Amino acid sequence: MAKQRWFSIRRxxxxxxxxxxxxxxxxxxLLLWCIVSYVPFVWHPKxxxxxxxxxxxxxxxxxxDKDVFNDEVRNMRQEKLAPPKGSPANPVYLPAPHEVAKxxxxxxxxxxxxxxxxxxxxxxxxxxxxxxxxxxxxxxIGVPLGIICGTxxxxxxxxxxxxxxxxxxxxxxxxxxxxxxxxxxDGPKVAIIVIGTLFQQVLVIANTARxxxxxxxxxxxxxxxxxxxxxxxxxxxxxxxxxxxDQRILLGWAWTYxxxxxxxxxxxxxxxxxxxxxxxxxxxxxxxxxxxIGILGLGFDLLLARLGKRLFPxxxxxxxx
Amino acid sequence: xxxxxxxxxxxxxxxxxxxxxxxxxxxxxEVKHLGKTYDSxxxxxxxxxxxxxxxxxxxxxxxxxxxxxxxxxxxxxxxGLDNHSAGEILLDGKSVDGPGSDRGMVxxxxxxxxxxxxxxxxMFGPRMQGQxxxxxxxxxxxxxxxxxxxxxxxxxxxxxxxxxxxxxxxARALVNQPRILLMDEPFGALDAQTRAKMQAHLLDIWKNIxxxxxxxxxxxxxxxxxxxxxxxxxxxxxEVQEFIEVxxxxxxxxxxxxxxxxxxxxxxxxxxxxPPEPPASEEEEIKPHLIRLTRVNDNVE
Ligand SMILES: Nc1ncnc2c1ncn2[C@@H]1O[C@H](COP(=O)(O)OP(=O)(O)OP(=O)(O)O)[C@@H](O)[C@H]1O
Ligand SMILES: [Mg+2]
Numbered sequence: 225m226a227k228q229r230w231f232s233i234r235r236x237x238x239x240x241x242x243x244x245x246x247x248x249x250x251x252x253x254l255l256l257w258c259i260v261s262y263v264p265f266v267w268h269p270k271x272x273x274x275x276x277x278x279x280x281x282x283x284x285x286x287x288x289d290k291d292v293f294n295d296e297v298r299n300m301r302q303e304k305l306a307p308p309k310g311s312p313a314n315p316v317y318l319p320a321p322h323e324v325a326k327x328x329x330x331x332x333x334x335x336x337x338x339x340x341x342x343x344x345x346x347x348x349x350x351x352x353x354x355x356x357x358x359x360x361x362x363x364x365i366g367v368p369l370g371i372i373c374g375t376x377x378x379x380x381x382x383x384x385x386x387x388x389x390x391x392x393x394x395x396x397x398x399x400x401x402x403x404x405x406x407x408x409x410d411g412p413k414v415a416i417i418v419i420g421t422l423f424q425q426v427l428v429i430a431n432t433a434r435x436x437x438x439x440x441x442x443x444x445x446x447x448x449x450x451x452x453x454x455x456x457x458x459x460x461x462x463x464x465x466x467x468x469x470d471q472r473i474l475l476g477w478a479w480t481y482x483x484x485x486x487x488x489x490x491x492x493x494x495x496x497x498x499x500x501x502x503x504x505x506x507x508x509x510x511x512x513x514x515x516x517i518g519i520l521g522l523g524f525d526l527l528l529a530r531l532g533k534r535l536f537p538x539x540x541x542x543x544x545x
Numbered sequence: 546x547x548x549x550x551x552x553x554x555x556x557x558x559x560x561x562x563x564x565x566x567x568x569x570x571x572x573x574x575e576v577k578h579l580g581k582t583y584d585s586x587x588x589x590x591x592x593x594x595x596x597x598x599x600x601x602x603x604x605x606x607x608x609x610x611x612x613x614x615x616x617x618x619x620x621x622x623x624x625g626l627d628n629h630s631a632g633e634i635l636l637d638g639k640s641v642d643g644p645g646s647d648r649g650m651v652x653x654x655x656x657x658x659x660x661x662x663x664x665x666x667x668m669f670g671p672r673m674q675g676q677x678x679x680x681x682x683x684x685x686x687x688x689x690x691x692x693x694x695x696x697x698x699x700x701x702x703x704x705x706x707x708x709x710x711x712x713x714x715x716a717r718a719l720v721n722q723p724r725i726l727l728m729d730e731p732f733g734a735l736d737a738q739t740r741a742k743m744q745a746h747l748l749d750i751w752k753n754i755x756x757x758x759x760x761x762x763x764x765x766x767x768x769x770x771x772x773x774x775x776x777x778x779x780x781x782x783x784e785v786q787e788f789i790e791v792x793x794x795x796x797x798x799x800x801x802x803x804x805x806x807x808x809x810x811x812x813x814x815x816x817x818x819x820p821p822e823p824p825a826s827e828e829e830e831i832k833p834h835l836i837r838l839t840r841v842n843d844n845v846e
Contacts, residue, residue: 437656439652439654439656440656440658442626442644442650442652442656443650443652443656443658444658444669444673445625445626445643445644446624446625446626446644446645446646446648446649446650446718446727447646447649447669447670447673447717447718447721448644448645448646448670448673448674448721449673450673453673457669457673458658461658461660461661462658462659462660464660536660537701538659538660538661538701538702538703539659539660540703
């Protein structure tokens with residue numbers, strides 16, 4: 225019975241079950257992380273020294289490999305000297321959940337090391353602006369072009385083969401070129417996001433437009449719709465819910481190009497923050513910043529999904545997305 | 546009465562008089578030497594060849610024929626959705642070129658715009674012709690009332706049953722006041738009861754407004770019940786076999802299917818559509834090869 229419920233195919237579930245599963249999908253990885261962090265005999269390949277004893281190179285707070293630590297304990301015992309003391313620990317690149325949680329708070333409240341450096345929230349805001357302009361610019365070109373390609377076969381044939389080729393060129397490869405053309409500040413960063421998103425966008429949206437039921441177009445024609453009104457009154461409203469879903473997925477795409485884009489020219493935004501913190505081995509801050517990106521992206525997507533349900537009451541697929 | 550004539554050609558005086566009156570009405574649609582050839586990978590396919598007929602104002606014409614004889618091809622050319630490769634289509638004496646609102650179309654599949662409410666769907670045609678919103682809305686509601694769906698004006702198509710969807714599709718086509726309403730198996734996807742209701746409803750509409758209808762079906766009863774005249778096509782190549790004047794008197798009602806005129810007409814249609822010795826057509830060449838997949842003595846018959 226339970227097995228049947230878990231593997232029932234495309235069945236609707238109660239809102240409570242949806243919520244519970246949604247929360248569980250976050251709790252499971254968190255649980256795994258907690259186990260690795262807090263249960264001493266799981267992994268913990270290092271030892272955090274609390275008392276170096278007679279070992280001359282050890283200091284309190286130092287992380288050493290478990291093997292090295294055990295060797296030293298044996299050595300000291302043989303020589304009848306004070307053995308070092310310590311507790312099992314994970315490497316510095318895997319901070320415990322509570323440390324990251326704390327960093328989450330302190331990262332926002334700690335002033336930057338240098339007074340003219342940006343605060344974390346300023347870095348984040350800068351990143352969001354880059355994404356916004358990149359995605360907007362890409363959409364202004366990509367959405368109309370995609371719709372046109374999906375509607376007029378000849379134009380599609382003229383445009384799509386080249387785009388098909390261009391989308392395989394990795395966007396980061398254009399970094400140096402974009403810096404040469406657009407300078408070292410935000411110009412090339414926005415450009416990288418546009419290059420990374422636009423070509424996929426045209427193809428994805430053209431495909432969506434092509435999937436519109438052709439008899440709807442025919443029905444509209446027999447009702448006296450002219451060729452140009454066909455696009456604005458049938459194609460666009462007909463694909464709008466799918467177009468909206470495509471845009472949500474493509475926005476995720478734009479986020480993945482963010483990190484590369486921000487390394488181009490003068491490093492900036494959340495990427496600058498992450499590289500700075502990694503340099504000082506503040507990995508709790510690094511994780512906090514990475515999670516911040518995830519939370520922002522997911523939060524925004526959830527917001528858009530909510531909005532979609534309002535915008536397209538006739539669409540039965542958005543209700544489930 | 547001439548007893549040597551086949552039964553289906555014998556008409557009561559009232560029926561004969563009615564057909565005489567119809568013939569005096571102006572011709573709405575005239576089709577001359579119409580032909581359609583598809584270029585396919587296996588060479589040209591002659592879907593239709595030398596089709597000729599005329600339809601008068603306020604006639605209800607049904608087109609029947611075996612599957613693949615080119616009924617859809619014909620109606621799509623009349624609607625202007627496909628080009629014809631030979632001949633001429635004249636609507637009110639003017640040559641047809643491309644789709645237009647003077648020919649309404651109801652499709653077999655559901656083609657309501659899912660993003661518009663029922664009312665907005667019906668308003669679509671007038672709006673495309675540049676009519677104002679309030680005027681279009683008033684007309685839409687009027688036609689929705691005619692098909693009995695004014696209560697569902699603000700519902701979306703996905704909330705309607707199949708029969709209701711086709712009613713809206715009819716209203717959506719009629720609001721444009723087309724010269725002719727083209728219907729390609731519009732009730733084909735409906736269950737038998739809904740279908741009978743829709744047929745009666747269509748006759749009601751047709752009676753009450755100045756409307757000429759060309760109706761495709763493969764259901765002989767549907768054709769005999771609805772039509773003034775039935776255009777019978779044959780396949781490979783698609784040609785007109787006979788244009789039958791249905792001798793069943795009007796007003797029609799379902800009880801008439803036991804009358805002699807009705808049975809004679811249907812018998813004639815059967816004879817034309819399912820000839821006693823069928824020539825080997827593509828369809829007949831498909832012979833399933835049945836193997837027995839059950840125990841030898843496990844018989845159901
Ligand atoms: N695009 C096409 N290319 C080639 N041949 C076609 C094409 N469309 C239709 N045909 C052929 O034309 C003939 C008529 O097709 P059509 O769809 O008009 O038949 P129909 O009478 O409507 O059949 P049905 O009763 O099954 O709806 C068929 O033999 C079909 O194979
Ligand atoms: Mg057909």
